Amino acid sequence: MKNITRYVSDFVYEGQNENGDLVNIDMRGPDEKKGHSPTELLLSAVSACAAVDIVLTLKKKRKIVKDFVVETDGDRNEDHPRSFTRIHSKYILTSPDTKPEELMKITGLVLDKYCSVASSLNVKVDFSVEIRDTE
Known part of the structure; x- marks a missing residue:
C-alpha cells in the first residue's frame, strides 16, 4: 500500500493513494478550514x-x-x-x-x-x- 502526500500550503496538504484518489488534509483554523x-x-x-x-x-x-x-x-x-x-x-x-x-x-x-x-x-x-x- 502506498500513499503520497503533497504540500499545497503551510497548513494544507493533499493525499493520493495508488488509484489516484485524492483527499484534502487541512490544518488551518476553523474560519479557513475546508477539509479534515x-x-x-x-x-x-x-x-x-x-x-x-x-x-x-x-x-x-x-x-x-x-x-x-x-x-x-x-x-x-x-x-x-x-x-x-x-x-x-x-x-x-x-x-x-x-x-x-x-x-x-x-x-x-x-x-x-x-x-x-x-x-x-x-x-x-x-x-x-x-x-x-x-x-
Missing part, C-alpha cells in the same frame, strides 16, 4: 474500518442492517506529541433482528482482531526519512 485534519482522518479511519467489518459480519449472520452510524470522539494529550489518550465510538445500528448484546460481541471481536486501523494504534511503527536536493 490528520487526527480527524484517523478517527474517521477507525470508525470506517470497524464499521465495514461489523456490517459484513452482521450480514454474514443474515441480520438485517437498515442503517449503521458510528459517532467517534477522542481526547488528546495537551503536550506534544498530541496523541490520542482515549477514543470512544458509539455504534448506532438500525436493525429489526439484532440485539444490543450481539452488536457488542461483534464489535469487540472486530476491534480486537480485524480492524487494521485500531490494531495500528497499538503497535510501534518504524519510520524512515530521506532528503533529496533537487537543485
Whole structure:
C-alpha cells in the first residue's frame, strides 16, 4: 500500500493513494478550514474500518442492517506529541433482528482482531526519512 502526500500550503496538504484518489488534509483554523485534519482522518479511519467489518459480519449472520452510524470522539494529550489518550465510538445500528448484546460481541471481536486501523494504534511503527536536493 502506498500513499503520497503533497504540500499545497503551510497548513494544507493533499493525499493520493495508488488509484489516484485524492483527499484534502487541512490544518488551518476553523474560519479557513475546508477539509479534515490528520487526527480527524484517523478517527474517521477507525470508525470506517470497524464499521465495514461489523456490517459484513452482521450480514454474514443474515441480520438485517437498515442503517449503521458510528459517532467517534477522542481526547488528546495537551503536550506534544498530541496523541490520542482515549477514543470512544458509539455504534448506532438500525436493525429489526439484532440485539444490543450481539452488536457488542461483534464489535469487540472486530476491534480486537480485524480492524487494521485500531490494531495500528497499538503497535510501534518504524519510520524512515530521506532528503533529496533537487537543485
